[in-house]
Amino acid sequence: MDARKEGLPLKIIFSDQHPQVRRWLVPFILACSLYFLLWIPDDQPSWVSALVKCLPILCLVVFLWAVAPGGSYSRLLQGALVCSAVGDACLIWPEAFVYGMAAFSAAHLFYLWAFGLSPLKPGLLLVTILTSLIYYSFLVPHLEPDMVLPVLAYGLILTSMLWRSLVWGGSASWGGVVFTVSDGVLAWNTFVYSFPFARLLTMTTYYVAQLLLTLSALRDPGLKTH
Template sequence: MLTEVVVLSREQAAEHHPNSFLLVRPLRGARSPQSVAGPQSHWPPSEAAGGDSSSMDTRARDLPREPGLIAHILRVAWSLSPFLLTCAAYFWFWIPEAPPSLTGALVKCLPVLSLVLFLRVQAPRGRYTTLLQAALLCSAGGDACLIWPDGFLYGMAAFAGAHLLYVTAFGWRPPRLATLLPVGLACSLQYGLLLPHLPSDLALPVAAYGLVLATMLWRGLARGGSAGPGGLLFTLSDAVLAWDAFAWPLPHARLLVMSTYYAAQALIALSAVGGPRPKAS
């Protein structure tokens, strides 16, 4: 409908319409809304639909959403398939029960290495992703060292380096000092219970590693997202490993250690993957 807007003075407006200073008048020859929609229709369109604007908002919310999020989830899940397959291969061959070998070390490292490629494909490039990839590579080195009993200290050093990289990636803001207290108490209790069972030459290295691990857990919880659960599972995995190795054997300890460890690495890697990226216009 073609209309024209007529601006009236205050006196003219009082004569034509007491509540407005603007009048909308159809141009000569143009059809009014009633003539187009019929005598029973109303104006504006929200009233013609038989309701107010809130009903229109409700109907808009009920419309099917754009499937961008679902497609993004499917892409991420597909990119994780090498990680899942290599984890399945590790547990299928059950490497912890096999004699130490280069093949066993490779099979053990493959899930973590596949997460490096996953970040390359799915995560946006930047400092955070690069630090996570470096931490995963250090973790793979630690996995290989721990295949051999003589490589325990080397493996612990490699994982300490991985945790320091994770701490650098997570950052120091927000500080979340309230989270630091329970983390520090729990890790101190774990070390205090483990200390009587440690060899004297490992007491200091294990204490240093525990401090780095606790810092990683604190900063992961402070960052939020999947980094928090990832840090918790990593800490649980290391606690079970230390207790099984130095205190007393636990049933199915290796299965619990490796399943929580791989899940922890995957969750931390997923913290670098954001939502669906907007399409380029």
């Protein structure tokens, strides 16, 4: 896949040329609104709270099926979204945190597969690695010994996804950056210091990131416009 084929500009995606896009985004917006309106407390894990949390991501799976079907890129994004939904459900229960990381690792591998490895852009890789090393140098000392390897393995996969999303460009690059910020806030709040509004910031950036990554599939040809 050609990394130069960036997604359509957002102002074109949401223009009158593409009413199908706006129509199929309504379920995602409503599902996000439901999550924030209900705001089920973290200390009340249940399958209902898991479903409410996963619903926006599942809506994006349907969105791709309706608006950008058939292409390998869209199918890989759908795979990433399904794995993300599994990860969301796991993170509802603290004891399933590692399983959640594994599911999100699989999601990032799907994104990596979608973005491809050409062109390499080693300079951009170096910047992302250095940035990640700075962050993890502060995070790792706060981890329990049995969490160091899983967290570092996840961080390596996330950093790789960020690198390839930046090379791919368009909304994918913004999605990769925002996803990394979301995960960074979540990890800091979980392992280092619990701060007010961390969950609100984590989930807001998370849903925005997944939306931006999803919108990267909207390239002509293949975009249903009516």
